[in-house]
Amino acid sequence: MKKSAVIAIAIAAAAAAAVVIAWPREQFVPASSPQAWAATPANIARGAYLARAGDCMACHTARGGAEYAGGRAIETPFGRMVAPNITPDSETGIGAWSADDFWNALHNGKSRDGRLLYPAFPYTNYTQVTRGDSDALYAFMRTAPAQKRASEAHQLRFPYNQQLALALWRLLYFKPAVFEPAPSRSAEWNRGAYLVEGLGHCAACHSSRNTLGAPSGGLAGGLIPVIGWYAPSLTSDAEAGLGSWEAPHIVQLLRTGVSPRATVVGPMAEVVQQSLQHLSEPDLGAMAVYLKSLPHAPVEKPEIVAGPQHEQRIAQGKRLYETHCIDCHGGDGKGLPPHYPPLAGNRAVTMDSPVNAIRSVMNGGFAPGTAGNPRPYGMPPFSHVLNDMEAAALLTYLRSSWGNRAAPVSSGAVNRYRAVPLD
Structure with a gap:
C-alpha cells in the first residue's frame, strides 16, 4: 500500500474517531411538567418577551417578510447562510417539533432530524438558556402565524458544508452548559450575566473570531465578518467599557439608543430597536450592573509621530x-x-x-x-x-x-x- 494511501486512511480514521466523540456531545434537561410549554397566556407572554430579549426576529425575518418565516441571508467568510422558517407550519417550519426538539436546538445545536446546526445560529450562547425559558419560548413560537415557506439551503464552500467538519468544529469549540449563577454575586448581577452572556448573545458580535469562525470568548471586541463594522470591546475603557459610566446612562443607551455619553449606530442600532428597547427596567438595570462589573483595561494613548x-x-x-x-x-x-x-x-x-x-x-x-x-x-x-x-x-x-x-x-x-x- 502506498504511503499516501496509508496517511489518507489514518486521517479518515482519526476524523471518524473524532466524530464518534463529538457527535454525542449533548445534554438533556427534562421539562418541569407539560404545563411549562402549554399555550397559557402567562407562558405565551413570557415567551414573547424572551424572543425579544434573544432578538430572534432579527435573523429569522427577511426584510419585508412575514415574522419568523426565515429567508434572511447572512454572508459569512465560509459562504452564504439563510435563516430557516421557525413558524409553526408543520411542513416547512417547526410545527412538528416537540418542546424537547426545541430545547435540543437551543441547548445542543441539533435539529429535530439529527443534523448538527451551524453556529451562525448562536447556540454557543443559547446553550446557557434554562429549560424553563426554552419551554416558554416554544409556547410562544407555537402561537406565531404559520407560514408555508420552505427554508432555503445554505451555500457554503467545501469542507464547511460537511457535517463531519461541523462535528470536528464542535469538538474543538462547543460544550453545552446551562447558565450557573455565581453564588458570590447578587441576584441582579446573575440576571445581567444570564442576559448578556446567554439569551442576549452579546459575544456573538463583541468577540473576535479565529479563522474557523470560533469566538475567542469574553467581550473583548472584534470586527464583524463581511459587514465590516467593529463591535467594540466591552472590557476596555478605550472602546466601549462601561465601568466608569453611571448605571442610569447605560440603561438609557440600551433602551433608547442615545445617552449623554454615546449614541448607537450601525448593527447595534438594530439590536436596540428590535430587542433591547423592549426589555424591562429591572432587566436593563441588571445588564448595566453586569457590564459595569467586567474587568476594564486602562486607556493607553498611542505615540503620534508629528511631522x-x-x-x-x-x-x-x-x-x-x-x-x-x-x-x-x-x-x-x-x-x-x-x-x-x-x-x-x-x-x-x-x-x-x-x-x-x-x-x-x-x-x-x-x-x-x-x-x-x-x-x-x-x-x-x-x-x-x-x-x-x-x-x-x-x-x-x-x-x-x-x-x-x-x-x-x-x-x-x-x-x-x-x-x-x-x-
Whole structure:
C-alpha cells in the first residue's frame, strides 16, 4: 500500500474517531411538567418577551417578510447562510417539533432530524438558556402565524458544508452548559450575566473570531465578518467599557439608543430597536450592573509621530471639518447631545480601529427609532463629497483634536471600508 494511501486512511480514521466523540456531545434537561410549554397566556407572554430579549426576529425575518418565516441571508467568510422558517407550519417550519426538539436546538445545536446546526445560529450562547425559558419560548413560537415557506439551503464552500467538519468544529469549540449563577454575586448581577452572556448573545458580535469562525470568548471586541463594522470591546475603557459610566446612562443607551455619553449606530442600532428597547427596567438595570462589573483595561494613548506631512493632513482635516461638520458638532467638538453627539472624548472616534468612524462619515446613519427617541437625528453620508484622502484627513483631525489622541487614518483604510455592505 502506498504511503499516501496509508496517511489518507489514518486521517479518515482519526476524523471518524473524532466524530464518534463529538457527535454525542449533548445534554438533556427534562421539562418541569407539560404545563411549562402549554399555550397559557402567562407562558405565551413570557415567551414573547424572551424572543425579544434573544432578538430572534432579527435573523429569522427577511426584510419585508412575514415574522419568523426565515429567508434572511447572512454572508459569512465560509459562504452564504439563510435563516430557516421557525413558524409553526408543520411542513416547512417547526410545527412538528416537540418542546424537547426545541430545547435540543437551543441547548445542543441539533435539529429535530439529527443534523448538527451551524453556529451562525448562536447556540454557543443559547446553550446557557434554562429549560424553563426554552419551554416558554416554544409556547410562544407555537402561537406565531404559520407560514408555508420552505427554508432555503445554505451555500457554503467545501469542507464547511460537511457535517463531519461541523462535528470536528464542535469538538474543538462547543460544550453545552446551562447558565450557573455565581453564588458570590447578587441576584441582579446573575440576571445581567444570564442576559448578556446567554439569551442576549452579546459575544456573538463583541468577540473576535479565529479563522474557523470560533469566538475567542469574553467581550473583548472584534470586527464583524463581511459587514465590516467593529463591535467594540466591552472590557476596555478605550472602546466601549462601561465601568466608569453611571448605571442610569447605560440603561438609557440600551433602551433608547442615545445617552449623554454615546449614541448607537450601525448593527447595534438594530439590536436596540428590535430587542433591547423592549426589555424591562429591572432587566436593563441588571445588564448595566453586569457590564459595569467586567474587568476594564486602562486607556493607553498611542505615540503620534508629528511631522510636516502629518501637520498638513491635520490642517486639511480642520478645513473640511469647518466646512461640513462644525454646524452640528461645534468648534469645540462638544456637539449638542444627544441629538448631535460630542466628538471630543468620543470613543467611537478614538478607538484603535477606525472602522466605525469611517463608516459613519462615509455612509452616515441614524440612531434607532425607539419609544424613548422616536425621531432620531441622523448623520448624512459624505462618501459622495469626500474622496479617500480627504476623508482620511478629516478623520485624522477628529482623532487628534479637543484632547483626542489616536493614530492617523490612512486613505487605504477609508477605501476599504467606505462601501456599504449588502444585506
